[in-house]
Amino acid sequence: MACGFKSYKLSNQLRKLPKVPDKARSCWTSCGLYICKQTTQTALFTIKPFSLVSSPTSKYDKLIASIRAFMSLTNSHRNKKKGEMELQLKHFSHEHALIFKEEPSHESDEYACCSGCGKVASGPSFSCMECRFYLHKKCAEVPSEIKHPFHRDRNHNFKLLSSPPYEGTSLCCFCDKLCKNFVYQCSCGLSLHLDCASFSHKIAEKKFEEVDHIAHIDPLISSTEISNEELKNAKCYGCWKPLLDSAYFSLDCGFCLHRKCAELPLEINHSLHQPRSRLFYFHSSKLFLQFDGTSLRCQICRKTPRGLVYRCLDCKFVLHIECAEIPIKINLPYHRRHSFILQFNSEKFPCQNCQETPKPFAYCCSSCKLAIHVECISPPPVIEDESHQHPFNLFWKQLPFFCDACGTPGTCISYICLTCGLTVHKKCISLPRVINLPRHKHPINHINFLGEDGLKKKRCRICDGKVNTDYGVYYCSSCNYICHVICAIEDYKSYIFDESKEIVEQSLGSIISVIKESKVGNNVIATEIRHFSHQHNLVLSDDIEDDKRCDGCILFISAPYYHCSQCDFFLHKSCAEVPRKMKLWFHIHQRPLTLISDFIFVCGVCNYECSGFAYKCELCKSYICLRCALVSSDHASEGHKHRLVFYENKSARCNACGERSMVPYWCSDCNFALHDKCLKLPHIARHKCDEHPLKLTYHEDNDYAQHHYCDICEKRRNSKNWFYSCTICDSSAHTDCVLQEYPFIKPGTTYKEGDHSHQPLVIVRKVYHYPDCHICCKPCQDLALECAETGCNYIVHWKCINNSSSV
Structure with a gap:
């Protein structure tokens, strides 16, 4: 490694010496010589970084010896008289010249540290007393640029x-x-x-003679330092395994390193890493010992390494140093016909031990189509887990079995409870006894088998598949809720749970202030309230008003409801009593969502624009309308006699619209299916084609083909699909034609739009007169924003406002 000094000039005392060739002058820097340029009071030399130089030749030995003698004489007398020269250094890291001292004098700074290495400044050093800046001589001499063997990238x-x-x-x-x-x-x-x-x-350069002074300690022989708590927790910088696992360098050197990691070869050939084609003639098959600077996963264990790794410089092939040492061929006691070869698991055989997703490289028997992960080849002989009262013992024989814990088959490694007679997969030993699934209101318990004959034909409430109750299931005895073990575990893992202990559902007092109450039978009912979403008191009523919409769910009003006598504000009693904070069973973030109002948003579930109440998730910034938030996983529909159950990946034809796709709500007894959108269709809707409310109709009683037309679009409709109808006028229409594009934005809602001088604007839906939009100049036949100021004719499409604001 080169030192840090490049160019020097001879002092006046040295100018009488013979002319020194440039080659010899460069050699002096390797010998630690300081050659000064004399000034009036001090001697100043400039330090500049340079590349590695050769050692001095014997030709100039006498000259070098005389210069060293001169330097020794200069150093011994430089501080005897005022004005005599002293050695100074101008270093790139500090603005002032640094003065050389054999021992730094920092009495006022008892613990002054070197700015290079951070250690206490001692021994030969440079310092700036004005700034309290210290630099060890060895730190000042380090080269400005190095090429490291553990970092060979071009x-x-x-x-x-x-x-x-x-x-x-x-x-x-x-x-x-x-x-x-x-x-x-x-x-x-x-x-x-x-x-x-x-x-x-x-x-890296295997210069062990330079570190031979460091003691080597074998933890199996010596215990002199093992009492040190820091040592017990120390990890080797090479493999990041506990330092006490094998012989290591003494901590006196300041580094944690196993002796075996220091002796690792710098390059290896590995059978798993081969150039794939002749086109890659430049692709070296060698793997080099390198610092892990890529954060690539090890090709064998699929974990991100720390410390040193073996890496190909031409591709992304990386191996842990311990993974590089594992054998290529092994024999296992449960499969004695063939050996297992470490290879690329191209056919994606599942691991015979953990049953987990295949990894790229595994020990495989291609003849028998078996594989086992590297980390699974030595399973523990006995496993004790708090989920079961007895220990499980390893059973190596290759016999097919059905796991008593999860009900799925196994072919190789199993564990047996000799007391209970249970045979299980290794991963099923630690199954949780109780799971709280967001989709179910009760905790469900893991049971190894159910004895009731009446439950043997039950179906899984998550996937709708058959459940064999002779084996393990998750079961709720309160409501006969049953599901496969694998389905329950995967469903639970699909959520992100909040570990805080925030109260999920607050009392009604947080959103409602009761003004008046009345007793009806044994119940006390609030007849007048103050709701957080409105500035006036609300009064309870049962009188139905056809054209009024609830400001919470934006559906047409139905009894009982609260209303404001001073303005056009209505709330269903059920909508007024929803909690201010609530977890939603279908939302990925299982944390309390906050109820908000006075806001137009796009629902993250139904994708409709809404003006009612919404639950907001602060993590993903999504909004969920009240209609979607209040739908349960086990929901009733007026269009079917049985309750419909939510299934994640159910493909069928929707009985409401006739489209075949993923339909989450399903009745397995009747093969009846509904889209999420169709399940939430409003029971009552209004359209300008009919003066009466239109009712959602689930089947057609009239078999006359000419009757099956939509009175809005005048196209044929399928008599088997749901539709809206008016029994008074004998009219009918497609559901999409009635609801149109913005069914859940309440007319009369105010909205601030920045370009108009009068604020706020009012949301309207024109029925007979269609003025032109001020933006697109087309008639406002759909939802629009209108200025309520007398004499102002400003009106714009809602769609035009959305398009202009999104640009």
């Missing part, structure tokens, strides 16, 4: 910086500790402490 050199480029986030790629002082930085983001760079460089 054109990737480490450059010396006086501070990390990203303060607080730069971690050393060797010791994984924070970089605070001088740092070697590569353009790819790798950082190295000065000491880590020096030590790891010696290890």
Whole structure:
């Protein structure tokens, strides 16, 4: 490693010496010589970084010896008289000249630290007393740029910086500790402490003679340092395994490193890494020992490595150093006919131990189509888990079985409870006894088998598949809710749960203030309330008003409901009593969502624009309308006699619209299916084609073909599909034709639109007179915004406002 001084000029005392060739002058820097340019009071030499130089030749030995003698004489007398010269250094990391001292004098700074390595400044050092800046001589001499054997990427050199480029986030790629002082930085983001760079460089070049002074400790023989708590928790910088696992360097060196990791070969050939084609003639088959700077996963264990890895410089092939050492061929006691070969699992055989998703590389028997993960080849002989009262013992024989815990088949490794007679997969030993699924209101319990004959024909409430109750299931005895073990576990894992203990449902007092009450039978009913969403008191009523909509769900009003006597504000009693915070069973974030009002939003479930109440998720910033929020996973529909159950991936033809696709709501007894959108169709709707309310109709009583036409679009409709009809006028229409594009934005709602001088505007739906839109100049036949100011004729399509605001 080169030193840090390049160009010097001879002092007046040296100018009488013979002319020194440039080659010899460069050699002096390797010998640690300081040659000064004399000034009036001090001697100043300039330090500049340079590349590695050769050792001095014997031709100039006498000259070098005389210069060293002169330097020794100069150093011993430089401080005897005022005005005599002293050695100074101009270093790139500091604005002032630094003065050399054999021992720094920092009495006022008892714990002054070197700005290069961060250690206490001692020994030969440079310092600026004005700024309390200290720099060890060895830190001042480090080269400005190095090429490290553990980082062989092309054109990737480490450059010396006086501070990390990203303060607080730069971690050393060797010791994984924070970089605070001088740092070697590569353009790819790798950082190295000065000491880590020096030590790891010696290890990489196998210069063990330079670290022989460091003691080697075998934890199996010596226990002198094992009482140290820090040592017990220490990890090797090479493999990041516990330091006490094998012989290691003494901690006196300041580094945690196993002796075996220091002796690893710098390059290897591995059978799993081969060039795939002759086209890749430049692709080396060698893997090189490198710092992990790519965050690529190990090809065998699929974990992201730490420390040193074996990596191909031409592709993304990476191996842990311990994975690189595992055998290619093994024999296992449960499969004695063939050996298992470590290879690419191209046919994606499942692991015979953990049953998990196949990994790219595994031990495989291609003849028998078997595979086992590397980490699964040595399963524990006995497993004890708190979910079961007895231990499970390993059974190596290759016999097919059905797991008593989950009900799925197994072919190889199993565990047996000798007391209970249970045979299970390894992963099923730790199944949770109780699971709280968001889709079900009660906790469901894991049971290894159900004895009731009446439950043997039950179907899974998650996938609708048959459930064999002779094996393990998750079951709720309160409501006979049953599901497959695998379905319950996968459904539970699909949610993100909130670990905070925030109250999920608040009392009604948080959103309602009761003004008046009355007793009806044994019940006390609030007849007048103040709701958080409205400024006036609301009065309970049972009188139906056909044209009024609820400001919560935006559906037409039905009894009982609250209304405001001063303005056009209505709330169903059920909508007024929804909690201010609530978890929604179908939402991925299982945390309390907050109820909001006075806001027009797009529902994240039905995708309609809505002006009513919404539950807002602060994590994903989504809004869910009240209609969607109040639908349960086990829902009743007036269009079918049985309750419909939510299924995640059910494909069928919807009985409401006739389209075949994924239909989440299903009755397995009748093969009756509904889309989520069709399940939530309003029971009552209004359209200008009829003066009466239109009622959702589920079947056609009239078999006359000429009757099956939509009175709005005048196209034929399918008599088997749901439609809206008026029994008074004998009219009928498609559901989409009646609801149109904005069925859940309430007319009369105010909205602020920035370009108009009169604010706010009122949402209207014109019936007979269609003025032209001020933006597109087309008639406003659909939802529009109108100015309520007398004499102002400003009106715009709602769609035009949305399009202009999104640009």
